[in-house]
Amino acid sequence: MSALVVDDDKVVRRMHGKLLTQLGFETNAVENGQEAVDLFTSGESYDFVFMDMEMPIMDGTEATQKLREMGVKSTIVGVTSCNQEAEKQAFVEAGLYACLEKPLTRDAISSLLEQVAKK
Amino acid sequence: MQKQLAKMKQSLFDQGYLDEQFIQLEELQDDANPNFVEEVVTLYYRDSVRLVQNIEQALEKNPLDFAKLDSYMHQFKGSSSSFGAKKVKTECTQFRDHCRAGNADGCKRTFQELKKEYATLKKKLEVYFQFARQAGPVEKACRPK
Secondary structure, eight states: OEEEEEOSOHHHHHHHHHHHHHTTOEEEEESSHHHHHHHHHTTOOOSEEEEESOOSSSOHHHHHHHHHHTTOOSEEEEEEOOOOHHHHHHHHHTTOSEEEESSOOHHHHHHHHHHHHHO | OHHHHHHHHHHHHHTTSBOHHHHHHHTTOOSSSTTHHHHHHHHHHHHHHHHHHHHHHHHHSSSOOHHHHHHHHHHHHHHHHHTTBHHHHHHHHHHHHHHHTTOHHHHHHHHHHHHHHHHHHHHHHHHHHHHHHHHOOOSSOOOOO
16 A cells, blocks of 8 residues: 655644554655645556645645546545634545544554545 | 653653654654654754744734734744743743733743743754754664553
């Protein structure tokens, strides 16, 4: 399984990347939504995309929308510490499979994988 | 030496400098990345210098741009939370509350506190890591009581 971490924070990218690698994912990381879209446009694909909501250049909501418009079928999971419900709702409606709280934990990802396996 | 190291770590938790997220970070340390915890903390302090400077500059403006300050602090809080910097995170939250209330004095005061906690944690972790290097690798991360 492959995963793309999309987050403007270096520390978060490092930690989430390591966590996913330990859980068996082949992992890559980019700094913002535009870079994520560019990767998919260039022909790369990932089973999972862990998308931060607030990023410069292109935020998670716009990136998710663009990826879905491109026909990307990856499991896109929002990752945010934002507590603004309206913004989170817009993020989910852009095409997320789920929205998890930041920082990601082993338990949260294991739960997610169980859910995805059932669908 | 491992016992002393465990006591040092326990003390950091008891005094409220670190929270459970630090344990999550420790669990990521493995043979492939035997110094992962120190690496992440070093990355945090290196990367956050720019953000601290941005906030300082933004606090010198008159009137304050609370939306910009809140955005900076959101980033800072996210980074700090990711490795368990509990007191720093608390100050970040308080700062954001002051931003939302449009309280310039509150922002400035809280930022001074935040910088103190940020610097104190750095010193404490430097000592901890120095000790950890001398003590050698631990078998597995231990959850504090």
